[in-house]
Amino acid sequence: MDKLDDAIRTVRELDEADDQSPLAKVHPLAKLVTALVFAVLVTSVPKYRLDLCFAMGVWLYGYAVFFRLSPGECLRRLWGLFLLLFFVGITNPILDRKVLFVMGRVNVTSGMISMLSLFLKGALTLFSAWFLAVSCGMLNILSALKAVHVPQVLLNVIYLIYRYLTLLLEEASRVFTAYRLRAPGQRGLHFSVWGSLVGSMLLRSMDRAETVYQSMELRGYQPEYAFTDSTPWNGTSSLYLILCLISMALLRFIPIFSFLGSLVMN
Amino acid sequence: MIRLNDISFAYDRSRPVLSHVSLQIGKGERVGIAGANGAGKSTLLKLLVGLLFPDPMGKTPQESGWIGIDGIQVTKKNLAAVRQKIGYVFQDSDAQLFMPTVEKDVAFAPKNYGLDAVQTQKRVEEALSLVGIEDLRKRSVLELSGGQKKLVSLATVLSMRPDILLFDEPTIALDPGNRRRFIRILPELGGTHLIVSHDLDLLLETCGRIILLSEGRIVADGDTETILRDQSLLEANGLELPLLIQGQRLASSADQRTQ
Ligand SMILES: Nc1ncnc2c1ncn2[C@@H]1O[C@H](COP(=O)(O)OP(=O)(O)O)[C@@H](O)[C@H]1O
Numbered sequence: 001m002d003k004l005d006d007a008i009r010t011v012r013e014l015d016e017a018d019d020q021s022p023l024a025k026v027h028p029l030a031k032l033v034t035a036l037v038f039a040v041l042v043t044s045v046p047k048y049r050l051d052l053c054f055a056m057g058v059w060l061y062g063y064a065v066f067f068r069l070s071p072g073e074c075l076r077r078l079w080g081l082f083l084l085l086f087f088v089g090i091t092n093p094i095l096d097r098k099v100l101f102v103m104g105r106v107n108v109t110s111g112m113i114s115m116l117s118l119f120l121k122g123a124l125t126l127f128s129a130w131f132l133a134v135s136c137g138m139l140n141i142l143s144a145l146k147a148v149h150v151p152q153v154l155l156n157v158i159y160l161i162y163r164y165l166t167l168l169l170e171e172a173s174r175v176f177t178a179y180r181l182r183a184p185g186q187r188g189l190h191f192s193v194w195g196s197l198v199g200s201m202l203l204r205s206m207d208r209a210e211t212v213y214q215s216m217e218l219r220g221y222q223p224e225y226a227f228t229d230s231t232p233w234n235g236t237s238s239l240y241l242i243l244c245l246i247s248m249a250l251l252r253f254i255p256i257f258s259f260l261g262s263l264v265m266n
Numbered sequence: 267m268i269r270l271n272d273i274s275f276a277y278d279r280s281r282p283v284l285s286h287v288s289l290q291i292g293k294g295e296r297v298g299i300a301g302a303n304g305a306g307k308s309t310l311l312k313l314l315v316g317l318l319f320p321d322p323m324g325k326t327p328q329e330s331g332w333i334g335i336d337g338i339q340v341t342k343k344n345l346a347a348v349r350q351k352i353g354y355v356f357q358d359s360d361a362q363l364f365m366p367t368v369e370k371d372v373a374f375a376p377k378n379y380g381l382d383a384v385q386t387q388k389r390v391e392e393a394l395s396l397v398g399i400e401d402l403r404k405r406s407v408l409e410l411s412g413g414q415k416k417l418v419s420l421a422t423v424l425s426m427r428p429d430i431l432l433f434d435e436p437t438i439a440l441d442p443g444n445r446r447r448f449i450r451i452l453p454e455l456g457g458t459h460l461i462v463s464h465d466l467d468l469l470l471e472t473c474g475r476i477i478l479l480s481e482g483r484i485v486a487d488g489d490t491e492t493i494l495r496d497q498s499l500l501e502a503n504g505l506e507l508p509l510l511i512q513g514q515r516l517a518s519s520a521d522q523r524t525q
């Protein structure tokens with residue numbers, strides 16, 4: 001199944017960062033902190049403040065352009081998650097119908113605004129998490145977390161789940177192919193076989209997870225020492241961190257867009 | 267040197283998988299372990315690298331036998347030291363490979379052993395060129411054929427520069443061309459080799475010594491020619507004469523008839 005294979009590739013490629021990226025010289029910890037602060041700033045935007053969501057979007061877009069990261073790539077790979085986000089706030093316009101203003105013939109309600117801002121906030125967080133993942137790589141993120149003393153046990157669990165994810169997807173792809181070959185002309189899976197397919201998928205992937213873990217162990221993976229990163233912090237990282245945090249905070253706390261908006265209105 | 271001294275093992279107590287196995291393999295030897303399906307061959311390899319531990323069978327560890335690799339006993343405490351000496355090529359290459367690209371998979375072990383980027387890269391180059399797969403370097407592991415995956419698995423353990431290589435059914439998924447290639451590469455790798463297989467032709471061509479395992483016991487241990495020509499011994503243990511020897515026999519009996 002092509003979509004599944006795509007997903008497998010996506011997950012695997014997140015393993016390590018692209019060395020050619022202009023962000024390669026920045027310490028993973030700096031990128032991690034930036035992404036975390038961004039997530040906090042975005043999610044704390046009040047729910048009717050579309051202008052601030054917009055401002056944070058502008059910041060992230062600028063970031064992507066500056067560091068040559070591709071939002072399109074993120075959309076293409078994670079479109080399912082974006083779709084999911086869209087449905088998260090879908091009940092807001094129904095529940096919250098207070099009319100805020102009228103645009104042409106449409107009554108714009110506060111529910112519509114809050115749904116939109118919820119979607120934007122989610123989408124921006126997703127984009128920034130994706131940018132972090134592609135510019136850092138899973139292993140580097142883990143070593144950054146280790147540097148700030150996140151417990152090793154937690155890191156190992158995250159790492160193994162991440163490893164397990166590819167196996168699960170691969171098994172899903174195999175099981176699905178085997179099914180399709182014996183059920184030609186069918187679209188999707190007939191519900192009567194879901195149980196047994198999912199069952200065999202889980203069993204097989206767990207089996208393989210065990211062997212893969214053995215293979216990691218035999219090649220020197222020691223959970224207690226993993227993710228020790230020796231790359232030193234450098235000036236570039238400090239500069240990056242300071243500039244990112246300042247520019248982000250400015251856009252978040254100074255309502256530039258509503259100010260511009262009021263200028264236009266007047 | 268590999269030593270097993272009176273090793274017994276069972277996954278569940280009622281069905282012993284290995285019983286009182288003792289053997290000794292010298293430095294630089296290439297030994298084949300032959301036996302039918304379920305004879306306990308893979309289990310034996312897993313014991314050597316400490317993926318499994320011998321069953322004490324109610325006795326104290328001193329009485330229950332031990333495994334030594336270059337004088338280091340395989341215990342939980344010594345695992346890191348033991349494993350650094352051994353490269354284990356899995357039967358299922360899919361299970362062995364998990365990194366996004368060939369290059370990164372081959373680099374996994376040296377990185378874990380604390381080599382820096384430059385040294386790691388050197389090890390990667392060395393392993394890829396030993397196996398002759400430099401051109402696969404940037405490929406995604408998902409896109410490789412069975413034969414290529416096997417060669418990559420081999421490279422991923424060679425990058426640790428192990429003294430001992432263990433192969434579990436190395437040729438089982440290979441086509442004749444790749445099988446040939448594997449056989450050609452083997453002598454160039456150096457070190458002690460232990461090859462588990464029921465592909466007796468492979469063992470005939472590559473090994474000087476054969477250990478025949480049946481239902482968890484060693485039923486024969488000797489030089490390749492003697493054991494692999496012993497038709498009744500092989501058949502009693504669920505195996506057949508290697509095709510090469512069957513062919514030689516057919517040819518010589520045909521010769522006798524024409525004379
Ligand atoms: N994980 C396991 N749990 C229980 N039994 C096992 C397990 N792995 C192997 N066995 C059993 O142990 C015996 C020997 O297996 P194995 O060493 O894989 O044989 P071989 O590699 O010679 O074919 C077989 O009877 C097999 O069913």
Ligand SMILES: [Mg+2]
Pocket residue numbers: 307308309357434
């Ligand atoms: Mg086996």
